[in-house]
Amino acid sequence: MRRLFSALKKSLSSTNPVAAPERTASFENLEERRLMSLTVGSLLADNRGQVFVNLTSTSGTINKSTINKTSVILYSAGADKIYGNTDDVRLAENVVFNTNVNRIIVTTKVAPSVAYRIRLVASRIQTQTGVKLDGEFHGTFPTGNGTEGGDFNALTKVDKSITPTIRMTTTLGSLAIKLRGDKAPNSTNYFMTKSNQGFFDNVMFNKSTTGTGAVLESGIIKVGSDNKFFVTPPVDRNPETTGLAGSTATIAFSREPVNPAVEGNGFVFNMANNTNANRVFGSVTSGFNVLQAINALTAIDLAPEHQFSLANTATVPVNNSSVDHSTYVPFTNSIFIKRTAVQMRIVPISSATKVG
Numbered sequence: 496m497r498r499l500f501s502a503l504k505k506s507l508s509s510t511n512p513v514a515a516p517e518r519t520a521s522f523e524n525l526e527e528r529r530l531m532s533l534t535v536g537s538l539l540a541d542n543r544g545q546v547f548v549n550l551t552s553t554s555g556t557i558n559k560s561t562i563n564k565t566s567v568i569l570y571s572a573g574a575d576k577i578y579g580n581t582d583d584v585r586l587a588e589n590v591v592f593n594t595n596v597n598r599i600i601v602t603t604k605v606a607p608s609v610a611y612r613i614r615l616v617a618s619r620i621q622t623q624t625g626v627k628l629d630g631e632f633h634g635t636f637p638t639g640n641g642t643e644g645g646d647f648n649a650l651t652k653v654d655k656s657i658t659p660t661i662r663m664t665t666t667l668g669s670l671a672i673k674l675r676g677d678k679a680p681n682s683t684n685y686f687m688t689k690s691n692q693g694f695f696d697n698v699m700f701n702k703s704t705t706g707t708g709a710v711l712e713s714g715i716i717k718v719g720s721d722n723k724f725f726v727t728p729p730v731d732r733n734p735e736t737t738g739l740a741g742s743t744a745t746i747a748f749s750r751e752p753v754n755p756a757v758e759g760n761g762f763v764f765n766m767a768n769n770t771n772a773n774r775v776f777g778s779v780t781s782g783f784n785v786l787q788a789i790n791a792l793t794a795i796d797l798a799p800e801h802q803f804s805l806a807n808t809a810t811v812p813v814n815n816s817s818v819d820h821s822t823y824v825p826f827t828n829s830i831f832i833k834r835t836a837v838q839m840r841i842v843p844i845s846s847a848t849k850v851g
């Protein structure tokens with residue numbers, strides 16, 4: 496580099512007026528090419544058909560109009576069950592680009608736990624100065640081979656491990672929960688089944704306690720955009736003895752207030768080291784700060800305007816500290832779970848691949 500620079504200096508001071516600018520230009524272009532890139536920085540996909548693609552640009556603003564259904568494409572395997580050939584079927588999808596964080600959000604509907612293919616068309620996805628996506632994917636992020644161009648091609652794979660990760664999106668942010676199928680197989684299976692059914696979508700956080708025994712509960716009361724809400728019927732499941740401690744940032748099924756011998760759909764996050772051991776079936780591996788933020792909100796007792804059939808379910812955290820039980824508007828003021836789904840594994844796909 497030093498030699499190149501001194502050669503450049505030499506040429507700049509050269510008496511030849513034509514040679515000097517030429518050399519300067521070629522030196523600058525070399526530097527530019529190395530620094531300017533648009534890559535996929537990370538990607539998250541879930542088993543209900545939602546994908547987050549985080550783009551990284553060192554080439555300035557990404558051209559939002561280049562991100563649409565023709566540049567971001569999801570496929571199913573088609574009749575032959577092989578991904579990556581002409582038999583693949585494009586999935587109906589919704590593509591949104593969040594310019595604040597350079598994130599593409601793709602949503603489609605897939606049967607839970609069916610793999611799907613993700614393709615980003617490099618020739619279309621560009622920055623405002625026309626730098627194209629450097630998208631080649633070999634299993635690690637960021638993508639690319641250092642030269643712009645090259646489609647991103649990946650396959651989602653169902654996490655068949657005994658400790659899958661749930662991604663939970665709330666109105667205040669997202670978190671990841673590792674389920675402990677090794678210690679709590681029944682509870683893990685039940686939570687995954689309910690997640691796959693979308694049962695926890697629009698379920699509010701309904702109990703918020705701090706200090707000794709602090710928990711944040713959810714899973715029981717559904718809230719609708721019509722501002723009505725209802726307590727889901729109890730299911731009376733036999734508790735599982737998991738042997739896992741109720742330490743901070745773990746998740747445990749609640750016992751039903753009307754019959755503490757059984758469990759239902761209610762679950763709590765332990766916000767402190769608690770004594771509810773043996774009900775724990777997983778732990779929060781990222782985003783615990785989201786739960787702490789929810790638990791720090793003002794919680795209001797909804798009774799008596801809103802009657803609940805279950806005791807201890809009415810202390811609801813709200814997003815506005817001036818709201819009280821008489822001015823509370825369920826969909827507007829509640830903090831709720833928007834979605835739970837199982838995170839998929841992401842693998843490169845370069846040629847036709849059969850997924851079992």
Ligand SMILES: [Ca+2]
Pocket residue numbers: 628629630631639640641642643644645
């Ligand atoms: Ca490339």
